[in-house]
Amino acid sequence: MDQILNHAPCGFLSLSEDGIVKDVNQTLLTQLNYQADELLGQHLNTILTGPTRLFTQLYFFPLLKLEGHVEEMYLSFQSSSLTEIPVLINANQRVENSMNFIDCVIIPMQKRDMYENELLVAKKEAEKALEEKHKAHAELETALANLQTKQEELLKHKIATMKELELARTIQETSLTDPISNEQLKIDAYYKASSELSGDIYGCYQLDEYRYGIIILDVMGHGLSSSLITMSLQSLFQRLISKGDTADVVMKELDNHLHNLFGNNEDTRHYCTAIYLMIDTKKQVISYVNAGHPPAIWQANDGSQTQLRSTTLPIGSFEGLTFKVNTINYSNGGRLFLYTDGVSELFGPSFLTNFVLENKNLSLTRCKEKMVYSLNNSSEFNYRKNDDQCFILVDIK
Known part of the structure; x- marks a missing residue:
C-alpha cells in the first residue's frame, strides 16, 4: 500500500470475498488500536460488534454480491479494547488475478x-x-x-x-515532481486546486541520460473522490514511467486501473483525460499518446507549431481502448506547452497558440509568470473558479 493511501484521512480495508482481511491502512489501525499483524488474515468479525456480525452476514455481503458495491452503510466496529466505534462504510468489489476482493473506505461517525x-x-x-x-x-x-x-x-x-x-x-501537492533543468532541457509547471483537493495531477521524470517522461491528467470532477483517484493513478504512473514503459503501455495500464477500480458500476465510474510524452534528446524525437486531453502545443525554434491532439477517448471511459503512439521529430529544439481544461476554457480557441508564439523569446520562468498573470486576470476567471488549473512548460535545447 502506498504511503498516501496508508495515511489517508479515512480508513481503508481490503477483504477477500469470504471476509478475510487482506490489507488495512494505518489510519484504521490507529482508530481500532490494532497492529497490522493482529488483523491481517483475520475475519472481518474480529473488529465487529456482536449484532453487527449478524447484520453483515444478512445484508452487507449479500448486497455486495448482488450489486457489486455498498454505499454509506452504517456499521459498528469495536477496537482492541472493545470500545464501540460507529462508522459509515463504502465498499466495491474488484477482481485481481481471478480472485474477488472487497475494497472498503471507512469513516468514523462517533x-x-x-x-x-x-x-x-x-x-x-x-x-x-x-x-x-x-x-x-x-x-x-x-x-x-x-x-x-x-x-x-x-x-x-x-x-x-x-x-x-x-x-x-498538502500531501497531494508534495507528490508533484520538482522542476528539471539541465543542458538538454528545462521543465517548469504550475498547479492550482480549485478547492481543498484537486482532480489534476502531473509528473516529470528523467529516465536516463537522454530520455524524459512527462504526463498530465485531469480526473472528472473535484473534491475527495477525484483526489483519491488522482493519487491512486499518480502512484501507478510514477512506477510505470520510471521503469521506462512506452506511452501506449502507460496509458493502457492507467486505463485498466480505472476499470478495475469501478468494475461495471456506472454510478461511481470516473474517467480521466491524459497526455503522456516521452522525449529522447539523443534521437531528437517526441513520442506521445493523447487520451481525450486538450491538445499540447509544440513550437519549434523557427516558430512553426504542431498541436498534439487527442487520438482516443479518455481513459476509463470504455473497455478495450487502443492507444497509438504518435511521434514528432525535431532538430533545433523548441518549446512544449501542456495544460488542463481549467486553463484552456478561460480563453478563446486561439489564445494559447498565439501566447506560445508571441512569447517564444521569453525565458521559461518569465513565460510561466506571464501565463499565471493571464489566468488570474481573465474575464472568465470569476465564472470558472471551481475548476483546477495546471500547465507544464518545457524548453528543449
Whole structure:
C-alpha cells in the first residue's frame, strides 16, 4: 500500500470475498488500536460488534454480491479494547488475478453522532421550553444555552475537518515532481486546486541520460473522490514511467486501473483525460499518446507549431481502448506547452497558440509568470473558479 493511501484521512480495508482481511491502512489501525499483524488474515468479525456480525452476514455481503458495491452503510466496529466505534462504510468489489476482493473506505461517525444527538436533544428541550414559556422560562434559557454550546462544538469539529482536508491537499501537492533543468532541457509547471483537493495531477521524470517522461491528467470532477483517484493513478504512473514503459503501455495500464477500480458500476465510474510524452534528446524525437486531453502545443525554434491532439477517448471511459503512439521529430529544439481544461476554457480557441508564439523569446520562468498573470486576470476567471488549473512548460535545447 502506498504511503498516501496508508495515511489517508479515512480508513481503508481490503477483504477477500469470504471476509478475510487482506490489507488495512494505518489510519484504521490507529482508530481500532490494532497492529497490522493482529488483523491481517483475520475475519472481518474480529473488529465487529456482536449484532453487527449478524447484520453483515444478512445484508452487507449479500448486497455486495448482488450489486457489486455498498454505499454509506452504517456499521459498528469495536477496537482492541472493545470500545464501540460507529462508522459509515463504502465498499466495491474488484477482481485481481481471478480472485474477488472487497475494497472498503471507512469513516468514523462517533463525533458526528454525538454532536447530532446532542443537538437533537437540545432542540427538543428548546421546543418544550417554548411551549411552556410561562411555566419554565428558566428551562428555556438553559436549553438555548446548551444549543449554543453544541453549535460551537460542531463548529470546532468543522474546523478540525477542514484542517484534515488541508493536510490531504498538502500531501497531494508534495507528490508533484520538482522542476528539471539541465543542458538538454528545462521543465517548469504550475498547479492550482480549485478547492481543498484537486482532480489534476502531473509528473516529470528523467529516465536516463537522454530520455524524459512527462504526463498530465485531469480526473472528472473535484473534491475527495477525484483526489483519491488522482493519487491512486499518480502512484501507478510514477512506477510505470520510471521503469521506462512506452506511452501506449502507460496509458493502457492507467486505463485498466480505472476499470478495475469501478468494475461495471456506472454510478461511481470516473474517467480521466491524459497526455503522456516521452522525449529522447539523443534521437531528437517526441513520442506521445493523447487520451481525450486538450491538445499540447509544440513550437519549434523557427516558430512553426504542431498541436498534439487527442487520438482516443479518455481513459476509463470504455473497455478495450487502443492507444497509438504518435511521434514528432525535431532538430533545433523548441518549446512544449501542456495544460488542463481549467486553463484552456478561460480563453478563446486561439489564445494559447498565439501566447506560445508571441512569447517564444521569453525565458521559461518569465513565460510561466506571464501565463499565471493571464489566468488570474481573465474575464472568465470569476465564472470558472471551481475548476483546477495546471500547465507544464518545457524548453528543449
